[in-house]
Amino acid sequence: MSTGFVGHMQSKAQEVAKEDYDKARVLLSEAAKSGSYMYPFKGIIYFLTHRSLWKPFASRIIPILGLSIGVFGTMLFLTYVPQLAILVFVNGPLAVFTTVLLILNESSTIVSLISRNFLLQDALVDTFDGTLVSRDATTIVSQGRHLKSGDDPISRLGKMVKNPFSKFTPKALIRYIMYLPLNFIPVIGTVMFILIQGRGRGESVHSRYFQLKEWSSTQQKDWLSRHTAPYTTFGTIATLLEMIPILSSFFAFTNTVGAALWAADIEQKNTNMTEGTAPNLRESAKKVE
Template identity: 35%
Template structure:
């Protein structure tokens, strides 16, 4: 039975007096880099696993065409007026803000009309498939390690363990299966923060990071479902990894702003979220196993000491072995 305990970062490396001032910022930088790499790992996973492609192709082609049409209309009719207005405040750099502004407007339309209704079911399949049969690249050993977590998926959906390939292993969900809940609040937030692109220099990065932070917090919504977390447990898990979610979501947001390929990157980011989940699960289970082994060893030592005390003090205990100290 997998642990329900929310994962916490528990890295406490030995630090000396010379490295202590840099330890905290370097740790935050390392955590940000690792979290931000998962959306990119999802792309690599897709390219390396052909059996994974059918999950994408069934939805990607028609939705990519729709995405192309949306951005074509927006860039044709709205880019130049917005660029002209932004040039008053930004000068030569106005085109960057104008591009991001139009991409953000397109993202609002795509998310509001298509993403929640046509892609979420596919994202659930991608996440569940990877969590059950996931391969994570270990850079240190340059090897692919299989990290299966079928025990998380099995209570929530039918699994055909004798299927010819892992994709066909997935049956229909036995409970409500949602990767990210469709929310009008999320759409409104995108609209509210779009004007940040009018702010020179810092406006566009602020828009991406702020909206990406919310996107990152939704990356593990399906995992929380599978674990059966209560709202309190979900909040604790989100709080424990708040810094990681900022940078996972920021990278994911940048990928989603890519025209036409945004829906493709939406699914590869889901693959990256599943890889992240698998690593967290393994870390938690390894930690729990070490604690259990330590407790068993402690109990064994106590039992051994109690037996020694029994042998020393019990009236029916045999005498100690004979030794001749004079020889």
């Protein structure tokens, strides 16, 4: 009887594993098809090769560097040993590395919380809108702010008529703290933690785009649920880039550029998403409402 029970459990385990594998395969296929994994890197290249987009970043570079160095240095000095003492029991020798990775993630979250709410919000919006203007997506940008004449995309940006990106919410902070203990699971736990953070990050990368499109929360949720894999992939890569000490805020700008390039391609139907395109979704979502 026990042998039959063990065999039954093994069969169920294989069935669950196959289902999870099939789901993962579909998600990876969707992510690859959309090309979302390339946009954080496209953002870096585009930012570095378009000097006009440097203006918002240059105006914040000194306070950004000071904040990044201060936060990472303080976290490393105050929390490395205590967290290492805990992680060494579950991660063994790998704790030396997983602790650093954890501190990088914690530091980037703190820097993001402070900078996005107090230092970078307007600059990131200007960077996003300026990138869209540089890609000739002026029609959609004009829905959210006045545009001036000229060749410089940043200089063309006038007064905003819609509020910028939503700020770092308490819900996001609670979710971060809630999943923090995953790092106590050797290697896999840290990977899971980063993926969860990446998913949350991915859901916010097109907040400005959705705002310019005047989508309701229902329309946004519908679009994001249809494209979970692409946004999670983008968000995970963006999270990893923004975990790099000192350069985290620089990558916040390049990730914003990458998100804008992606939005421009969606708007111009130059990207292969899983089902339809954003303009088509807008109409179908209105019918649902």
